[in-house]
Amino acid sequence: MDINDKNYNLSVEIDKIHLRNPTMLASGILGISQSIFERLYKENVGAVVTKSISVNPMKGYPNPTVISIGGGSYLNAVGLSNPGVDAFSKELSKNKKIPIMISLVGSSEKEFSRMVKVFDSLSILGYEINLSCPHVSKMGMEVGDDPEAVNKIVKTVRMNTTKPISVKVGVGSIDVVELARVAIDAGANIITAINTLRAMTIDIETMMPILSNRVGGLSGTAIKPIGVRCVYEISKNIKAPVIGCGGVSSWQDIIEYMMAGASAVQIGSVLGSNGPKIFNRITKDLKNYVEKKGMKNISEIVGIAHKY
Amino acid sequence: MPTNIDNRRIVRIEQTIVETPTVKTLVFKDSLSHTAKPGQFLMIWIPRIEEIPMSVMINSKDGYAAVTIRKSGVGSTALFERKTGDLVGLRGPYGNSYTLKKSYKKILIAGGGTGLVPLLRLASYAQKLKIQSTVIIGARTKGEVFFENIARKIIQDNDSSLKICTDDGSYGIRGTTVELMSKVLHENTFDCVFTCGPELMMRKVVDLSNENSIPVEASLERYMKCGIGICGSCCLDASLVCQDGTVFSGRQLSKMLDFGNSYRDKDGQRINYS
Ligand SMILES: Cc1cc2nc3c(=O)[nH]c(=O)nc-3n(C[C@H](O)[C@H](O)[C@H](O)COP(=O)(O)O)c2cc1C
Numbered sequence: 001m002d003i004n005d006k007n008y009n010l011s012v013e014i015d016k017i018h019l020r021n022p023t024m025l026a027s028g029i030l031g032i033s034q035s036i037f038e039r040l041y042k043e044n045v046g047a048v049v050t051k052s053i054s055v056n057p058m059k060g061y062p063n064p065t066v067i068s069i070g071g072g073s074y075l076n077a078v079g080l081s082n083p084g085v086d087a088f089s090k091e092l093s094k095n096k097k098i099p100i101m102i103s104l105v106g107s108s109e110k111e112f113s114r115m116v117k118v119f120d121s122l123s124i125l126g127y128e129i130n131l132s133c134p135h136v137s138k139m140g141m142e143v144g145d146d147p148e149a150v151n152k153i154v155k156t157v158r159m160n161t162t163k164p165i166s167v168k169v170g171v172g173s174i175d176v177v178e179l180a181r182v183a184i185d186a187g188a189n190i191i192t193a194i195n196t197l198r199a200m201t202i203d204i205e206t207m208m209p210i211l212s213n214r215v216g217g218l219s220g221t222a223i224k225p226i227g228v229r230c231v232y233e234i235s236k237n238i239k240a241p242v243i244g245c246g247g248v249s250s251w252q253d254i255i256e257y258m259m260a261g262a263s264a265v266q267i268g269s270v271l272g273s274n275g276p277k278i279f280n281r282i283t284k285d286l287k288n289y290v291e292k293k294g295m296k297n298i299s300e301i302v303g304i305a306h307k308y
Numbered sequence: 309m310p311t312n313i314d315n316r317r318i319v320r321i322e323q324t325i326v327e328t329p330t331v332k333t334l335v336f337k338d339s340l341s342h343t344a345k346p347g348q349f350l351m352i353w354i355p356r357i358e359e360i361p362m363s364v365m366i367n368s369k370d371g372y373a374a375v376t377i378r379k380s381g382v383g384s385t386a387l388f389e390r391k392t393g394d395l396v397g398l399r400g401p402y403g404n405s406y407t408l409k410k411s412y413k414k415i416l417i418a419g420g421g422t423g424l425v426p427l428l429r430l431a432s433y434a435q436k437l438k439i440q441s442t443v444i445i446g447a448r449t450k451g452e453v454f455f456e457n458i459a460r461k462i463i464q465d466n467d468s469s470l471k472i473c474t475d476d477g478s479y480g481i482r483g484t485t486v487e488l489m490s491k492v493l494h495e496n497t498f499d500c501v502f503t504c505g506p507e508l509m510m511r512k513v514v515d516l517s518n519e520n521s522i523p524v525e526a527s528l529e530r531y532m533k534c535g536i537g538i539c540g541s542c543c544l545d546a547s548l549v550c551q552d553g554t555v556f557s558g559r560q561l562s563k564m565l566d567f568g569n570s571y572r573d574k575d576g577q578r579i580n581y582s
């Protein structure tokens with residue numbers, strides 16, 4: 001690769017996946033439109049993860065569903081609204097070159113196998129199984145908190161695809177490392193950590209919870225140290241690549257996550273205040289950092305903090 | 309005084325104005341909204357019911373603004389039913405705005421219904437910049453014409469520059485906004501056309517302006533959850549109406565497949581206008 005290429009020295013390998021750079025779009029952020037994915041790709045995103053897709057379309061909760069709580073942090077209880085497997089496979093049907101991971105959410109093995117059967121013929125990198133959405137009953141975290149269910153679902157997806165599977169874990173009642181171990185033992189290849197954390201906010205004037213679902217998930221700057229800790233502990237204890245996520249808003253945050261052990265890093269809610277061009281800016285800065293440090297490739301820093 | 313637009317302000321509705329049996333204007337005090345740019349919107353919280361995007365209506369009193377609601381869905385109906393003294397929350401104003409170039413001398417403003425909200429704010433800004441506005445207000449029938457007096461006041465009561473049309477001819481000139489616009493373009497030249505209203509009307513206004521090589525800008529509406537570029541529910545081709553819009557140029561719009569053709573439902577499925 002040419003030294004003038006904007007991704008020179010930034011390429012990373014995550015299991016069987018090759019990415020031109022370690023930046024990814026987190027699930028649920030601008031994640032339902034192929035045209036938007038193409039725009040992000042032009043802005044030099046490494047890969048995108050779609051909104052979590054379920055078997056049937058879901059309308060989600062009424063608004064307010066997403067709110068800023070200041071300081072670069074957010075609360076959301078979107079309620080996993082998504083167009084469902086059939087409409088979404090149509091959405092992605094013309095995809096050729098965009099590196100896309102499809103996020104899956106569901107309550108039973110049957111639902112997951114149905115979705116993977118539909119999606120598997122598309123041009124995609126693989127799957128991210130969402131076992132960590134903290135605000136919808138019988139899905140996400142409620143499944144993630146049940147190791148037996150996790151085991152069965154991951155095995156089912158494994159049986160239906162040869163593509164890489166990442167399992168997205170969060171901070172629930174089961175330790176992330178244990179959950180990650182169950183997922184990898186069941187056949188997952190990668191762990192994504194973390195999702196949002198259960199949280200709420202109340203308006204003191206009206207005395208009412210603001211989110212329509214009352215409780216939602218905290219994301220953004222506030223959760224970054226928790227995400228870094230989870231990535232660190234998972235990568236220390238489990239032999240599988242980790243994708244970091246949570247509170248990333250700058251190139252420095254990406255470096256920090258990689259030093260904790262992440263092979264790639266997702267950007268979520270902070271995209272809002274920066275717009276899609278944040279990927280272009282951040283990858284430029286990452287390239288400069290790698291050059292300044294005299295490294296051949298950015299992956300040299302993955303897990304480097306474990307030495308100390 | 310709040311300075312961060314993301315901060316939720318709780319405001320009291322100070323006045324309600326009935327525009328038609330299904331359209332109401334609610335007036336409140338909020339300095340950030342008072343100085344909103346034409347085309348920007350607020351996210352209005354109707355506590356424990358909904359939060360919906362609303363274009364910011366002008367109000368002549370310093371520090372005040374308003375929203376004008378047509379009742380249709382759950383959120384807009386709940387907001388429509390709010391009374392003087394009730395509390396609502398708001399954040400914003402968000403989004404870009406119409407561009408008024410200093411070099412403009414004459415502009416054409418064409419819209420209908422609550423689409424007039426950003427257009428009247430635009431007309432009042434144009435007035436301050438000494439740009440002459442011709443305003444076309446279109447409606448299906450007489451009972452649905454509103455804001456005539458406000459429009460007249462803003463463009464300073466020049467009869468020839470305010471033109472009203474109804475589809476059934478019950479008020480003003482008989483015909484559609486686009487038919488009237490086509491006539492107006494024959495008799496006058498304009499530096500730019502500005503439009504807001506039903507999308508199929510805007511599509512025709514944009515096409516007609518493009519055919520006549522007049523710059524045109526339209527303010528669009530899409531279902532919104534976040535209003536701040538995170539959720540993607542407002543996408544229009546590769547653009548986000550909340551962050552890249554609400555205002556798009558004729559050149560941008562003529563390349564879009566969704567414009568005038570389809571929108572996204574609450575679950576993100578693409579639905580065709582038909
Ligand atoms: C509005 C919104 C919607 C989200 N939807 C999903 C989702 O569908 N599936 C999922 O796995 N994570 C979802 N997430 C979580 C994000 O992917 C990410 O894990 C979390 O926001 C932390 O990253 P951040 O701090 O960079 O936002 C959502 C987050 C937000 C803010």
Ligand code: FES
Pocket residue numbers: 531532533534535536537538539540541542543548549550551
């Ligand atoms: S409304 Fe959420 S991105 Fe526009």
